[in-house]
Amino acid sequence: CFCKLKGSIDDCSCSVDTVDYFNNMKIYPRVQSLLVRDYFRFYKVNLKQECPFWTDDSKCAIRYCHVQPCQEEDIPDGLKGDMLRNIHFNESPIDKYKASMQYNDCLHSAKDHNRELGYLNTTISSENYKDFELWQQYDDAQDNFCVKESSPGEYVDLLLNPERYTGYKGPSAHRIWRSIYKENCFRPENSPHNFIQSSKINGMCLEKRVFYRVISGLHASINIHLCSKYLLSSKDNLELVPGGRWGPNLQEFQIRFSPEATGGEGPNWLKNLYFTYLLELRALAKAAPYLEREEYYTGNKVQDKDTRLAINDILNIVKSFPDHFNESVMFTGGAEAQLLKEQFRQHFRNISRIMDCVGCDKCKLWGKLQTHGLGTALKILFSGKFDKWESTLHNFNRKKFFLERSEIVALINAFGRLSESIFELEKFRQMMR
Numbered sequence: 001c002f003c004k005l006k007g008s009i010d011d012c013s014c015s016v017d018t019v020d021y022f023n024n025m026k027i028y029p030r031v032q033s034l035l036v037r038d039y040f041r042f043y044k045v046n047l048k049q050e051c052p053f054w055t056d057d058s059k060c061a062i063r064y065c066h067v068q069p070c071q072e073e074d075i076p077d078g079l080k081g082d083m084l085r086n087i088h089f090n091e092s093p094i095d096k097y098k099a100s101m102q103y104n105d106c107l108h109s110a111k112d113h114n115r116e117l118g119y120l121n122t123t124i125s126s127e128n129y130k131d132f133e134l135w136q137q138y139d140d141a142q143d144n145f146c147v148k149e150s151s152p153g154e155y156v157d158l159l160l161n162p163e164r165y166t167g168y169k170g171p172s173a174h175r176i177w178r179s180i181y182k183e184n185c186f187r188p189e190n191s192p193h194n195f196i197q198s199s200k201i202n203g204m205c206l207e208k209r210v211f212y213r214v215i216s217g218l219h220a221s222i223n224i225h226l227c228s229k230y231l232l233s234s235k236d237n238l239e240l241v242p243g244g245r246w247g248p249n250l251q252e253f254q255i256r257f258s259p260e261a262t263g264g265e266g267p268n269w270l271k272n273l274y275f276t277y278l279l280e281l282r283a284l285a286k287a288a289p290y291l292e293r294e295e296y297y298t299g300n301k302v303q304d305k306d307t308r309l310a311i312n313d314i315l316n317i318v319k320s321f322p323d324h325f326n327e328s329v330m331f332t333g334g335a336e337a338q339l340l341k342e343q344f345r346q347h348f349r350n351i352s353r354i355m356d357c358v359g360c361d362k363c364k365l366w367g368k369l370q371t372h373g374l375g376t377a378l379k380i381l382f383s384g385k386f387d388k389w390e391s392t393l394h395n396f397n398r399k400k401f402f403l404e405r406s407e408i409v410a411l412i413n414a415f416g417r418l419s420e421s422i423f424e425l426e427k428f429r430q431m432m433r
């Protein structure tokens with residue numbers, strides 16, 4: 001079977017089998033049960049941001065492209081203030097700093113913060129806020145792999161809007177993928193093709209290969225989801241029948257990934273999925289000391305405690321993985337390496353902007369969330385600030401690195417998507433047997 005991938009994952013020292021076992025037996029069930037918790041379920045996103053590259057694209061009118069809005073009363077109270085509680089309760093300087101940054105965020109989102117103003121600690125002066133804002137801009141400019149949205153957007157309930165087949169295809173979808181590969185991925189020299197051939201990748205340096213592989217892995221993951229949650233019947237009334245409508249479509253999977261249908265490329269794309277998974281896994285391991293300290297505050301004490309226990313359980317397993325992706329061999333060697341790193345970051349930032357051009361809202365939601373999660377992983381791996389995070393924790397200075405709630409939500413959800421793709425791939429293997 002073409003989807004029984006052999007050998008090790010390119011640019012990593014570990015095998016597909018190792019990842020399959022680790023993910024399917026240990027990670028997947030735990031991450032899925034974590035993602036239904038309120039903290040991870042609500043993601044704030046601006047789906048109305050204008051496409052900065054072209055304006056001539058029409059919106060997808062297919063009903064499955066629609067994103068169901070979130071009801072105000074469904075959003076946990078603690079999220080409406082974006083964890084302002086931290087300001088009141090936490091004592092450590094880093095927590096105070098984080099909390100006040102979140103407060104800043106809220107100031108820009110009048111709709112959200114009103115009900116939580118009672119939590120404000122009045123000892124934080126407006127001078128401090130200005131300072132924090134400056135540092136935030138500094139951090140954004142230096143570390144972020146994603147472009148910040150111009151306005152915070154609205155909460156979306158991810159469970160109400162699962163990633164699955166929507167029918168979005170044709171010129172609009174192709175233009176997005178083409179722009180990503182053609183203009184924003186590093187390309188092998190003299191490559192005339194719109195989409196990059198895997199055989200040409202090996203001639204590129206490690207950093208450029210990594211960039212291509214993570215994008216290709218994300219693309220593979222998105223396409224696996226639409227195959228595994230395919231629209232099996234178009235009769236409207238079946239929507240109410242649980243499981244009666246969406247399910248795996250083996251033929252669709254074969255058309256998208258078999259060597260015959262893809263000029264031999266499909267299995268390479270599937271391997272890139274494993275690569276992207278390993279990269280995000282490493283980011284989680286690296287950020288574990290930080291993530292273990294988060295409050296995961298939603299306002300529900302019991303749930304929040306359970307969430308902390310569940311995430312710590314996952315992080316312990318993540319840390320135990322034997323063959324982590326090694327980011328320390330990238331961007332080494334002086335000024336040229338630094339320049340390459342900056343190009344890498346700028347290319348990825350462009351990709352995050354291209355997501356505003358996706359013509360289907362549901363695809364845009366998940367495209368944005370997954371690039372945000374991947375961008376957060378890259379920030380953890382390459383900003384350098386997590387390298388020394390633990391040792392400098394008590395030696396607080398304001399430049400210290402921190403993650404916003406939306407980054408944590410995107411990171412864990414994006415990882416959950418990759419984890420589910422690897423799990424679904426195993427199901428397709430079984431169906432083919």
Ligand code: FAD
Pocket residue numbers: 163164165166167168169170173174176177195196215216217219220221222223226256269270358362363364366367
């Ligand atoms: P596409 O997937 O559009 O690919 C275009 C070309 O890219 C292929 O012909 C091939 O040469 C190359 N290619 C394909 N896969 C890879 C890979 N893994 N690595 C490298 N090169 C590759 N549709 C849904 O139904 N549900 C969704 O949730 C959804 N989300 C999307 C999110 C985004 C950001 C985008 C851009 C599209 C999304 N789509 C979604 C559409 C979907 O990804 C496809 O574009 C669409 O189904 C058309 O598929 P296609 O076979 O024409 O090839």
